Amino acid sequence: MAGLKIDRITRQFADFKALKEVSLDVADGEFLAVLGPSGCGKTTLLRLIAGFDKVTDGAIWLGNRLVSDSRRHVPAESRGIGVVFQSYALWPHMSVEENVAYGLEVAGIDRDHRDRRVAEALELVGLSTYGNRPPSSLSGGQRQRVALARCLVTEPGLILLDEPLANLDVHLRASMEEEFRRFHERTGTTMVYITHDQAEAMALADRIAVLDHGMLAQVATASTLYREPATEMVAGFVGQGMVLPIDILDTCRAGSCPVRIFGFEARMRCQPGTGARAGAKACLRAEELAFSNDGISGISGTVRRLIYQGGYFRADFHPDLSPETSLEITVPEPATVDAGARMRVVVRGGWIIPADAAN
């Protein structure tokens, strides 16, 4: 039983709240990613779960066991959680094998058994022949694999990973991602994976929890995050959506509302129960905008620049009604517009960001 339940935890450093009333439920066997920009409190959250740090308020349950609240603190060594650190944290005075064997030794597992399990763990991460090497002689990717082997050899019910791929180069990341995925599929271990890279989170996780300035902004599947962001921050952070001002003209019907955007009327997807309101915000993606075919309907404005993106262009479009706003529009190659062209843009979709999440 290794589900994780976090109930309104807060962590305060002096007068700065690094985490504010964060609640999360991670099901047994789930792969959850915690996503957010640097400094939003991801590592703080991981350290609280692992027991390296104490909560200021709130509670953490591992399975049925209360491990942290404002009065109780089960130390990390009694939690049985595996942790993979961003810095790997391999012990330089021990060989790869000794690093991996450490947890088993602490658990008092006898030598034969221990050797076998260490060999298995190294096999699993493809480092069978590296057992006697010192960690300093390994490459970044290999070190990360050792760190993984060290953590999984004790078969913890829950594994926490803090930006495990942040120090690796791009192609190594892809293969390590694959490795994490396979490991999760095979063992069904509950995993909480911290990252600032949304592509990584989307590739790996069942669900993604987005942290914003110490607060939980949204917990959902990757596609929900992308299609239906709960806050402006999520809209901007996941898939670089454009957040634009709109007026909602009428109440929601069949999942969408009529809206006015820069003087142009369109329909946008929304939460059930959304009512008419001025000064709302919508999330739009470049592919939901297009230049109008007739040149008569649509938002009028000027194309300031075309930026080549490889196979297509991104046009930088400024509506006349709000010249300082920039809309990004995908233009296929060969380009049919030039910089400086006067154009009209039609809106073919969009998502109305729910009202209560704005603050």
Add this chain to the structure above:
Amino acid sequence: MFAGLAGLVAFLAVLPLARLLIEAFAPQGYPTISILEDVFRNPTTWRATVHSLEISFGGTILATAIGVSVALAVSFCDIRHRNAIIFCFVLPLMIAPQVTALAWLQVAGPSSPLLRAIGLAPPIGTPNPLYSREGIILLLGIEYAPLVFLTLRAGLRALPREMIEAALAAGAGRWLVLRTIVLPLMTPPLAAGISLTFVSCIGNFGIPAFLGIPGGYIVLPTLIYQRLSGLGPAALAEVSALSVLIATIAIGGILVQDYMLRRRDFRISGTSQSIGPSSLGRWRLPLETMLWFYLLATLAVPFASLVAVSLVPIFGVPLTWETASIESYVYILVEHGVSHRAFRNSLLLAGSAAIAIVMISAPLGYYLAWRESRALKLLNLSAELPYALPGIVFAIALILVFLRPIPVLGIGIYNTVWIIFIAYLGRFLVLSLRPVVSAYHQLDRAMEEAASALGAGVLRRMRTIMFPLVAQSAAAGALLVFLMSFSELTLSALLWSSGAETLGTVMFSFQQSGGVNHASAIAVVTILVTLVLMLSTLLLGRRVPKGVLPWRD
């Protein structure tokens, strides 16, 4: 465990110093300033204070001039054999002051083999010119120039090369850059080094004891020594007051140093490279010659004179191949029971102090570096005090605590070797604690957290993860402790007793009773032991972290 360690530090550092304050301000248990009044009314006190200040300012100025010149030369110029020069230059710091004093006395006196050889020796019967204020200042300057050198050198290394290159690119010449960029940026480390030197001069006992006492030039530490050895425990109240006086002067210096070190600019980035030496062209050889000449004059000549005197069978007999003998060595190592015992005592004291201090500082450093609290800051400060304050002050404080048997247990420590052991523990603890704490600071805390996530409790984590990782720094610290205590005099001069002699005290009494050849033989042996230990660390390769062993650049 932490409570035990904290208690130990309090016992070693806080208790004695608190006891000293009580003795000075409330000797009978209630506050009174009558003792202080007597002491401060006494003109001897003021003469010693003036002398102390004279030699401290003089020594500091000389040390600064030498230390700054050498630091600039070594850091900015492409001189060859840099490591050897630094090793030799820092050497005086590792050699006990009384050994330095003894060696120099042999250089300058009427019977100096060197001066006689070149016909410049003062006539027999005239006093040694070093028995003077100027002599003391000269030796203090040479002894502590490395302190200024080390702080300035560390500061220069942290100075990014770009700062200088930017000024050069702006068209400034070398001297202008030195004046307008380097020296202003180096003010904090330099001032810290200078105040540290001042505090060391104020507290120095060995040099004024060997050079000042014969000529009646008494400074505060030697005044305390004379009073206490003349009157015994009866003088305790008076010497406590004197100790408080000298401690007050020293604390002024410590505060300046602390303030300056805090002002060091930590924004100077660690990523850029430090300054590389620039080519001197035809000036290189003259500069190198000057450096080596300095080292020759301050190291080789005194050492050679010391060796020469130690080989003279009877004082005054000229040294030739025929007259040379190793009798003095045989005497001090084998025949003379007290010297023999002193060797054993000093070895055992230094060795056990080094081991005990490592065993204390490894776990204590863990708490100091990784657990944050106000109490810990205080604890760190109290561990620093016995080393920062003059040794003589700490010795008096320990006498006050241990003069009577320990209550309840009834164990008497005064007049045994144990009080010296405790003195070494308290005074030299920081020598190992500092490198250990900085080693912990450099460790990734995730190293420990990884072990704790795998189920290892705190004791196991210390044993299997943290201690091995700080071991090298601790070992380097232990070596410093050993070197400092092996030939130490300041503490043992006040704390020794029959049966509990140390090399320092035996050397001192040989010197005072005219056994210069025997004193020199002991000095030669301690220098050799020091040198062998220092050189052996060079063989360890690059495994000891930078900045721990001062003689390794």
